[in-house]
Amino acid sequence: MQKLASFEVNYLQYLDEGGKPANDLPDFADDHEVMVGLYRSMQLLRHLDARAVALQRVGRMRTYPASEGQEAVGVGASSCLSDRDVLVPYYRGTAMMLGHGVQPHEILLYWGGDERGSDYQNPLAKEDFPIAVPIATQMLHAAGVASAIKLRGQKDRAVLTEIGEGGTSEGEFYEALNVAGVWNLPMVCVINNNQWAISVPSEMQTAAQTYAQKAVAAGIEGLQVDGNDVIAVKDAVGKALDKARNGGGATLIEAVTYRLCDHTTADDASRYEDAKARAEAEKKEPLGRLAKYLLNLGAVNEKQLDEFAVAAKAEVEKEVKIYFDILENKPQPPSAMFDYLYAELPERFRAQRDEVMRRGGE
Amino acid sequence: MPTLTLIEAVTLALDHEMGRDKEVVILGEDVGRNGGVFRATDGLQDKYGDQRVLDTPLAEAMIAGLSIGMATQGMKPVAEIQFMGFVFPALNQILGAAARMRNRTRGRLHLPMVVRMPYGGGIHAPEHHSESTEAIFAHTPGLRVVVPSNPSRAYGLLLAAIRDPDPVIFLEPKRIYRIVKHEIEDDGEAYPLDTCFVDRQGDDVTFVAWGAMMHETLLAAEMLAKEGVSAEVIDLATVAPYDVETIIESVEKTGRCVIVAEAVRTGGVASDIAAELAERCLLSLIAPVGRVTGYDTIMPYAKLEGRYLPSVDRIADEARKVMAFS
Ligand SMILES: Cc1ncc(C[n+]2csc(CCOP(=O)(O)OP(=O)(O)O)c2C)c(N)n1
Ligand SMILES: [Mg+2]
Numbered sequence: 001m002q003k004l005a006s007f008e009v010n011y012l013q014y015l016d017e018g019g020k021p022a023n024d025l026p027d028f029a030d031d032h033e034v035m036v037g038l039y040r041s042m043q044l045l046r047h048l049d050a051r052a053v054a055l056q057r058v059g060r061m062r063t064y065p066a067s068e069g070q071e072a073v074g075v076g077a078s079s080c081l082s083d084r085d086v087l088v089p090y091y092r093g094t095a096m097m098l099g100h101g102v103q104p105h106e107i108l109l110y111w112g113g114d115e116r117g118s119d120y121q122n123p124l125a126k127e128d129f130p131i132a133v134p135i136a137t138q139m140l141h142a143a144g145v146a147s148a149i150k151l152r153g154q155k156d157r158a159v160l161t162e163i164g165e166g167g168t169s170e171g172e173f174y175e176a177l178n179v180a181g182v183w184n185l186p187m188v189c190v191i192n193n194n195q196w197a198i199s200v201p202s203e204m205q206t207a208a209q210t211y212a213q214k215a216v217a218a219g220i221e222g223l224q225v226d227g228n229d230v231i232a233v234k235d236a237v238g239k240a241l242d243k244a245r246n247g248g249g250a251t252l253i254e255a256v257t258y259r260l261c262d263h264t265t266a267d268d269a270s271r272y273e274d275a276k277a278r279a280e281a282e283k284k285e286p287l288g289r290l291a292k293y294l295l296n297l298g299a300v301n302e303k304q305l306d307e308f309a310v311a312a313k314a315e316v317e318k319e320v321k322i323y324f325d326i327l328e329n330k331p332q333p334p335s336a337m338f339d340y341l342y343a344e345l346p347e348r349f350r351a352q353r354d355e356v357m358r359r360g361g362e
Numbered sequence: 363m364p365t366l367t368l369i370e371a372v373t374l375a376l377d378h379e380m381g382r383d384k385e386v387v388i389l390g391e392d393v394g395r396n397g398g399v400f401r402a403t404d405g406l407q408d409k410y411g412d413q414r415v416l417d418t419p420l421a422e423a424m425i426a427g428l429s430i431g432m433a434t435q436g437m438k439p440v441a442e443i444q445f446m447g448f449v450f451p452a453l454n455q456i457l458g459a460a461a462r463m464r465n466r467t468r469g470r471l472h473l474p475m476v477v478r479m480p481y482g483g484g485i486h487a488p489e490h491h492s493e494s495t496e497a498i499f500a501h502t503p504g505l506r507v508v509v510p511s512n513p514s515r516a517y518g519l520l521l522a523a524i525r526d527p528d529p530v531i532f533l534e535p536k537r538i539y540r541i542v543k544h545e546i547e548d549d550g551e552a553y554p555l556d557t558c559f560v561d562r563q564g565d566d567v568t569f570v571a572w573g574a575m576m577h578e579t580l581l582a583a584e585m586l587a588k589e590g591v592s593a594e595v596i597d598l599a600t601v602a603p604y605d606v607e608t609i610i611e612s613v614e615k616t617g618r619c620v621i622v623a624e625a626v627r628t629g630g631v632a633s634d635i636a637a638e639l640a641e642r643c644l645l646s647l648i649a650p651v652g653r654v655t656g657y658d659t660i661m662p663y664a665k666l667e668g669r670y671l672p673s674v675d676r677i678a679d680e681a682r683k684v685m686a687f688s
Contacts, residue, residue: 062664063488091488113486113664133490134448135420169419171451197420199396205419272395327665334669337662352627352657356669359676 007216009209012236013226017284019292026235032299038079038230039290039300042071043312045095046287048104049261051316052111056265060324064111065092069228069260072286073192074162075099076233077255080241081160086149088129088142088161092192096162101125104319109326115340116332135167139176139189146185146250158244159187160237165211165254166197177218180250187250188240193227194259195281199272215252227255228286231293260285334360363547369539371513371546372402372478375520376440378550380410383438386524389416390425390442399444400480400539422448426455426477430463433473438524446481446533447490453498460529461504476523476530482574482624484537484671486664493661494573494625499531500602500634506530506555507602511576513544515599518553525552533601535574542577558605560612564594567681568612570635571622572598575672579622582677591685601631606638613639617648618684622677627655649687652680 014029016022021029028034049068055061067074074095081087087100094107101124110117110131118130127145132138142161149157167173168191180187191211195202208214215222221240225232233255240251258281262269269278294300300308338345338353345353366374380386388403394417397404407415418425422443429439443449449456456477464472483492499507508523508530510516516534523530561576562583571579576597583593594612598604613619619639623632636651654672662670 062486110663111488113488113667115663133488134450166420169421169424171421171423197391198399199392199394200417200420204417266399271397332666334666337657337659337666337670341659349658352659356657359669359673 007213009212009222009224011224011226012232013229014231014235015226015229015289015293017289019289019296025231028234029231030297032297035290035294035297036299038075038234039287039294040308040312041075041079041095041099042230042287042290043308044104044315045071045075045098047312047316048094048107048319051320052108053265055320060112061108061265062111062113063264063266065264066261067092067094069281069285070192070194070257071095072230072233072290073190073227073255073257076230077160077162077190077237079234080238082156083124084157085241086127086129086145086157086159087125088138088145088159089131090135090138090162090164090167091131091133092164093131093162096160097125097128097131100128102128104316105322105326108319108323112323112327114327114332115336116326136163136170136172139163139173142187142189143176143179143185146180146187147183149186150183156245157186158241160190160241161187162190162192164197165191165193165195165202166200166205168211168214169205174214174218177215177220177250177252181219184247184249186244186247188237188244189250189252190237191252191254193254193256196259196263196269196273198263198267210254212252212254220250220252222252222254224254224256227257228284228289230286230290257286258284333357363545365543366513366546367540367543368510368513368516368534369400369402371516371544372520372534373404373406374546374548375517375524376403376406377409378548379521379524380406380414382550385436386438386440387414387416387432388440388442389418389428391418391420391444393417393442398442400536402442402478402534422450422452423455426452426460429475429477430455430460430473433475434463434471438474440476440478440524443477443479445491446479446495447493449477449479452477456499456505456529456531457502461502464528465504472527473529474527476520476532478532478534480536480539481533482535482537483661483667484574486667489663492667494623494656496533496601497625497630500631504529505602506600507533508555508600509533509535509573509598511535511538511571511573511597511599512542514546515553515559515597517546518551519555519599521550522552522555526555530555533573537574538577553599555600556605558599558608559597560594560608561597562593562595564592564616566592566616567594567618567620567684568609568616569593569595569620569622569677569681570598570609571595572601573624575622575624578672578674579677581674582681585674585678586681591681593681598631604631604635606635606642609635610639610643613643614646617646619647620652620654620677620680620684622672623653623655624671625656627653627658630655649684652684654680
């Protein structure tokens with residue numbers, strides 16, 4: 001017998017749990033402005049999530065999926081996007097969306113039950129997809145956008161998408177990786193491996209040792225990174241996007257992290273999660289780790305960190321006000337449910353639109 | 363006798379049948395340890411073990427396909443799809459394979475399987491969590507589609523669905539999962555899957571509804587009673603293949619019919635009933651058949667969903683319209 005194929009999966013980590021460099025750092029890690037920017041983006045998201053969950057508890061927000069503990073994944077990845085790249089996010093993709101110009105109040109509007117939350121106003125996000133709720137559908141949309149880029153011979157453009165580790169069990173995940181391999185598509189997929197698919201732990205999702213190796217059968221590159229280390233995420237995704245933009249094809253990046261919150265506000269993780277596992281995971285949490293690194297680097301002092309927290313809270317409050325203002329003072333008319341169904345509403349549906357308007361006050 | 367909500371009645375029926383028949387297995391996303399996101403399978407894994415209540419990887423085509431394979435081996439899988447909006451990856455299996463197996467093999471293989479899913483709107487859930495697409499299944503010969511409208515019916519119809527030798531799509535109206543309670547004796551009595559239920563007798567107009575809309579329809583009937591209009595209310599219950607004879611018998615008596623459905627207007631089960639009435643009791647009708655349905659548009663998100671769902675007022679207005687006609 002003769003060995004035909006073999007594979008290896010590499011793991012990338014720059015900052016250890018204590019925020020100390022575990023490896024030779026990439027250049028950007030010395031850039032104070034870049035690193036402080038990443039920290040502040042992660043912090044903004046942490047506050048936005050906390051505020052959204054609090055709003056849900058008092059009935060001013062609907063079901064909301066927080067990203068607590070996973071901020072480094074989306075913040076690090078989206079910091080590599082250019083204005084020509086396209087983002088195809090999933091429902092826990094708030095970090096990536098904010099990183100590509102979506103406004104916090106748009107995120108709040110969407111989860112507050114208002115369709116206008118997907119009508120992104122920032123030109124940066126004008127070609128970005130709205131979030132995918134049906135799991136894994138986004139993978140094929142990303143492959144489709146990447147196909148268009150490839151077929152038109154566009155240079156310097158790539159697609160970034162994200163999926164949960166549970167989502168990698170869906171057929172569409174494999175279909176997308178497969179075509180990305182055969183067609184050498186300019187796309188990067190980040191797996192947010194937060195260890196849980198609602199109540200189902202990662203070990204019940206796959207018998208493979210890593211999610212990164214799911215790339216192997218598709219003939220594309222796969223690697224695993226410490227998803228709580230924003231430097232590792234940014235480094236890996238940045239290189240993968242560059243490769244994609246330059247005709248080098250697709251990459252699958254598994255970011256290992258932990259969901260330090262309920263699945264959504266509709267969930268109660270205490271039903272299935274071991275409190276000890278959660279406590280262990282808290283120690284590896286990404287924000288505190290980065291703060292330690294920044295302090296050691298001399299990029300910030302404790303007082304500045306406090307100021308950043310105050311500023312993040314103020315920014316979130318400003319966005320919450322915009323959200324309230326839109327809901328209270330500029331609600332959608334009921335007819336909006338018909339106005340975006342087709343380029344022009346078919347004659348047959350006009351009477352129904354009229355009825356909705358007539359009954360508007362109900 | 364325990365007093366149970368609709369969701370608790372679902373759990374009781376599952377428990378009863380698992381205890382009675384060791385071939386019954388439950389599979390789906392989050393159904394084991396977590397007891398289902400709505401708690402339909404709460405406690406069942408503790409009671410029957412993880413070889414009979416299976417937390418699957420996250421893949422709906424897989425859940426449906428596995429159920430088909432298991433069923434050919436004489437097992438009785440009761441699969442859960444977490445929300446009806448996520449059944450689409452499984453349609454290839456359900457419509458393309460499950461519905462056809464008995465026919466393809468001329469009876470050599472058959473599928474005693476159930477696919478349960480919460481459906482319908484009105485709980486302010488996120489996008490894709492509120493649609494009513496029962497017509498897709500009702501349009502597929504070889505499937506039964508069953509929708510309970512209250513706790514007793516959930517218990518009796520789910521028992522019947524599990525015992526039925528053919529695939530049954532069991533749609534649970536999640537808006538009424540917890541709004542009413544019934545006293546239910548755990549006697550293992552199944553309800554028939556080939557009849558509808560007359561829940562209110564009346565002489566002037568026949569309402570036909572199913573699932574959560576039964577709630578608004580009964581309220582509308584009460585409202586009309588105060589106006590001197592006597593409405594008969596029929597719970598369709600088994601949406602496909604449905605019992606048209608009971609409906610026709612009622613309409614021959616009342617001469618008027620209003621069909622109420624949460625699903626979109628075009629191509630729905632309500633349209634099919636209207637067509638049957640047009641074909642079979644034209645001469646008994648003294649007014650055009652009315653339909654009150656969801657609008658022909660995408661189910662709006664939480665802020666506008668209340669404007670979308672058929673309301674008691676809309677239902678009563680339609681009845682007033684047919685009453686005014688003659
Ligand atoms: C096709 C489909 N099936 C089921 C669901 C319901 N659902 C929402 S999130 C979720 C778990 C997802 O876990 P994972 O992919 O790990 O992502 P995470 O939420 O952990 O980020 C499930 C089952 C869905 N949204 N789409
Ligand atoms: Mg996950």
